[in-house]
Amino acid sequence: MMSNIPCGDVETFKVATKGVLKKYEKHIKPYVMSAYLNGNPSCLGGYCSKTPGDMTSTQGCEARGGEIKKAHKEIMEPYDDPNMESRNPLHLIGAVARDAAFHSKASNPCGKFAVQPSREDIIDDVMNDLRYLGEYTPPKEVSASSRRVQKVCNLSGDWLYSFWETGDGEEVSPDEILGKQVSIKSSLPSTSCLLSSLKKVKMEKIEDMAGLPTEAQTSVPKKEQLNDIKALTRMLTILPLDERKEVKAHLAQKRLYNTVERHKGEDVVMYLYRRAQRDPVKNAYDEMCNSKYIPTKTKKKKGKAAMERIEEVVDAQLEHDKDAGEVEEVATTPASRPPSRSPSYKSEEIQIDGPGGVLDAATADVNDDDGDDSVDEDKFERRGDRVIFGNELGDWRETSYDSVTRRIHCNCKRFSYFGDCKHCVCVEILHLEQYPSGMANEQWQQIRTKIIHNLKIQCGKLK
Ligand SMILES: [Zn+2]
Numbered sequence: 001m002m003s004n005i006p007c008g009d010v011e012t013f014k015v016a017t018k019g020v021l022k023k024y025e026k027h028i029k030p031y032v033m034s035a036y037l038n039g040n041p042s043c044l045g046g047y048c049s050k051t052p053g054d055m056t057s058t059q060g061c062e063a064r065g066g067e068i069k070k071a072h073k074e075i076m077e078p079y080d081d082p083n084m085e086s087r088n089p090l091h092l093i094g095a096v097a098r099d100a101a102f103h104s105k106a107s108n109p110c111g112k113f114a115v116q117p118s119r120e121d122i123i124d125d126v127m128n129d130l131r132y133l134g135e136y137t138p139p140k141e142v143s144a145s146s147r148r149v150q151k152v153c154n155l156s157g158d159w160l161y162s163f164w165e166t167g168d169g170e171e172v173s174p175d176e177i178l179g180k181q182v183s184i185k186s187s188l189p190s191t192s193c194l195l196s197s198l199k200k201v202k203m204e205k206i207e208d209m210a211g212l213p214t215e216a217q218t219s220v221p222k223k224e225q226l227n228d229i230k231a232l233t234r235m236l237t238i239l240p241l242d243e244r245k246e247v248k249a250h251l252a253q254k255r256l257y258n259t260v261e262r263h264k265g266e267d268v269v270m271y272l273y274r275r276a277q278r279d280p281v282k283n284a285y286d287e288m289c290n291s292k293y294i295p296t297k298t299k300k301k302k303g304k305a306a307m308e309r310i311e312e313v314v315d316a317q318l319e320h321d322k323d324a325g326e327v328e329e330v331a332t333t334p335a336s337r338p339p340s341r342s343p344s345y346k347s348e349e350i351q352i353d354g355p356g357g358v359l360d361a362a363t364a365d366v367n368d369d370d371g372d373d374s375v376d377e378d379k380f381e382r383r384g385d386r387v388i389f390g391n392e393l394g395d396w397r398e399t400s401y402d403s404v405t406r407r408i409h410c411n412c413k414r415f416s417y418f419g420d421c422k423h424c425v426c427v428e429i430l431h432l433e434q435y436p437s438g439m440a441n442e443q444w445q446q447i448r449t450k451i452i453h454n455l456k457i458q459c460g461k462l463k
Helices: 010-027 030-035 059-076 089-103 120-135 191-209 223-227 229-237 241-256 268-275 284-290 304-320 343-349 358-362 413-418 422-430 444-460
Strands: 163-166 184-189 396-402 407-410
Touching (some): 120 422, 120 444, 163 241, 191 229, 191 241, 223 229, 422 444
Antiparallel strands (some): 163 184, 184 396
């Protein structure tokens, strides 16, 4: 989770390191502490230590070393005693020369690297999202005197509940700034953040109306529904205006409390859930619907109980041999695993975070406070209150555009990795009127106008 702290956010890294050390000190070996968790993000790796799009991985060098070894082996092959000959430094120089020749500009078959990151993997999705925003038509308004029930079908939640600032950090309503070629900063809630706020608003409603006779409670959802992603998503789609405003107000509060400091009593893992950045896996929704998201209900005692939960999870995980939750986008899940692998080797495939993960169990509402009873309870989320969506981390996707330097910056994971992301595409189209090549025939200018119109109207209602 710590390696997913976005580029340049060193403050968050420092706070998180301190928290992790404090909470897990007993379990962390001294050399791990000094080698990786010494407070320098470069030593841990991950995104925080680099600039967006900058590759700092050592894998390339390691691969190159392997190639030289292979070349060396090939040179040794004709000899009767390769072991004896391998000591001859000339052969090693030969191997390096062979590798250098292969990688030289004249002969290098891989010489043409992509200088600009490719948008191939995101462009279809982002264009579809934008098309959808443009095509959105709200259901017809039903007059108050009519017997018909007002239909509701809301716009995509990240846009509907977005927050906007000018270059000076002044908060403005979307209709003042959308589509303009000025410095902006937009904050779009992540799916987890949005669903958690919705859950909170609905939960309050259930509590408020609990005293009423049951027949009067028809409009209130059942508590179990709030743990069901499908039901929650449905609620979000048909959320009436007054509740949309409540969700927006709750999100505004949450954004205010999304500080780089940890709040008093806030668990370090929950801190990382709100500050680190990672998109949910592609099929997160289907996966979550298949295995209903279950929050940790029972409040277990610190330490031993939490450890027991870890073991339970680990055992269950090994039994089911589930796919790893902590896979990075570069890793692909092998189609089939050799059955002969012993369980001890599978430990790396245990899901670390996400629902049912080891951390999930370890942090089941356990505080790592230092005996200080004062807790800023309403400023942070408890594990049981957060709706975890797929592998997602982070509460806000913050994208900014500077009209002076003409630079776009985003805190999302893809931007940290490639220096480019779907949010950049949105800024280019909506604010800078730059369209991807090959999109001319779709009359994107008209779609853009419709998107801005829709967003202004729908977001404007939540003021
Ligand atoms: Zn982004």
